[in-house]
Amino acid sequence: MGDTGPYAAFARPTARPSDQEPSPMPRLAVYTLAACLLAVVAAVVSFVQGMWIGVVWVLLAGLSSNMTWYYIKRGKAERATG
Numbered sequence: 001m002g003d004t005g006p007y008a009a010f011a012r013p014t015a016r017p018s019d020q021e022p023s024p025m026p027r028l029a030v031y032t033l034a035a036c037l038l039a040v041v042a043a044v045v046s047f048v049q050g051m052w053i054g055v056v057w058v059l060l061a062g063l064s065s066n067m068t069w070y071y072i073k074r075g076k077a078e079r080a081t082g
Contacts, residue, residue: 026074028071029072032064032068032071039058039060040057042057
């Protein structure tokens, strides 16, 4: 039996419809790519202004770029198997 509670209309379907194409890039990869680009810009601005806090921005850019590659590869693997 299905859920018939007051919030049943808002439940997410568990399976993706077959006619819907998967997104070309996972959403988290897009977010981490944006964070990486913003961190690079912040690092450049910090170093131009002579502030050493730019080192932290460089580290954050490295972390977010690694996360971007991870989510891209995970998305490709999911599309290949599914």
